[in-house]
Amino acid sequence: xxxxxxxxxxxxxxxxxxxxxxxxxxxxxxxxxxxxxxxxxxxxxxxxxxxxxxxxxxxxxxxxxxxxxxxxxxxxxxxxxxxxxxxxxxxxxxxxxxxxxxxxxxxxxxxxxxxxxxxxxxxxxxxxxxxxxxxxxxxxxxxxxxxxxxxxxxxxxxxxxxxxxxxxxxxxxxxxxxxxxxxxxxxxxxxxxxxxxxxxxxxxxxxxxxxxxxxxxxxxxxxxxxxxxxxxxxxxxxxxxxxxxxxxxxxxxxxxxxxxxxxxxxx
Numbered sequence: 705x706x707x708x709x710x711x712x713x714x715x716x717x718x719x720x721x722x723x724x725x726x727x728x729x730x731x732x733x734x735x736x737x738x739x740x741x742x743x744x745x746x747x748x749x750x751x752x753x754x755x756x757x758x759x760x761x762x763x764x765x766x767x768x769x770x771x772x773x774x775x776x777x778x779x780x781x782x783x784x785x786x787x788x789x790x791x792x793x794x795x796x797x798x799x800x801x802x803x804x805x806x807x808x809x810x811x812x813x814x815x816x817x818x819x820x821x822x823x824x825x826x827x828x829x830x831x832x833x834x835x836x837x838x839x840x841x842x843x844x845x846x847x848x849x850x851x852x853x854x855x856x857x858x859x860x861x862x863x864x865x866x867x868x869x870x871x872x873x874x875x876x877x878x879x880x881x882x883x884x885x886x887x888x889x890x891x892x893x894x895x896x897x898x899x900x901x902x903x904x905x906x907x908x909x910x911x912x913x914x915x916x917x918x919x920x921x922x923x924x925x926x927x928x929x930x931x932x933x934x935x936x937x938x939x940x941x942x943x944x945x946x947x948x949x950x951x952x953x954x955x956x957x958x959x960x961x962x963x964x965x966x967x968x969x970x971x
Contacts, residue, residue, distance in 0.1 A: 708953065712939040715954040717916050717927045720909035724786070727779040728905045734772040735842070735884055741765040742877055766853055773846050793827045794836060801922075802829035816897045823921030838883050841876040848873040910935065913954070928954075 720728075741761040744751050751758040780787045801822040809830050812819040827835075848869040855861030855869075893899045901919075904911060916924035927933050928951060935943050936950035945953055 715913040716910040718933040826923040841880045845876045
């Protein structure tokens with residue numbers, strides 16, 4: 705391994721594990737398909753215009769709905785500690801930085817270059833709110849969908865119950881569409897400051913040191929201090945050092961550049 709960090713090498717932090725990425729990707733694809741197939745249930749005119757295709761969509765809607773429900777359950781069973789970490793990240797007391805981030809979010813979306821956002825932890829305050837609504841929405845859609853499905857096949861539910869479940873399903877569908885679109889806009893890196901973040905869930909789950917510090921300053925500094933998730937990669941995206949060695953090489957490089965009063969290399 706290299707004994708000295710070269711100019712073209714960069715440090716990365718492993719932000720998401722393979723299991724997290726697989727779980728997220730299956731759920732994401734399922735949500736997209738359920739949104740598409742759900743249109744043929746939600747819009748009567750569309751269903752009547754394509755009756756045969758609608759029947760196929762209804763069947764796929766139920767199958768993919770089961771996949772959506774089963775996937776996180778299996779993932780939780782495989783990694784119960786991950787469930788604990790999930791709740792710890794999302795159900796935490798808001799800091800002054802969290803409140804400031806929320807207040808500045810809309811101006812930031814409109815004029816990112818001129819709005820300085822405060823440091824954030826592993827999950828941003830805005831993300832906690834949006835993801836929380838999506839989780840609740842998906843949960844309510846899953847419950848109402850199962851009642852509507854099983855209530856017309858395995859047992860019979862009353863008309864009032866079916867009407868309530870259908871209303872819940874439809875409202876959550878609309879809310880989910882809005883938040884999924886926003887999630888894709890940010891998570892896929894379409895919004896310029898988030899460019900490249902798509903690979904966090906659809907790639908290797910690694911984020912460069914500069915992007916980590918920009919988006920999740922508090923979390924990034926903690927990880928750089930601990931070092932166990934830090935990697936040093938060369939210009940060909942090959943890992944040349946891991947853990948403490950990667951941290952030490954990066955710190956030495958920074959110290960040398962500061963002594964030379966040279967600008968640090970940014971991604």
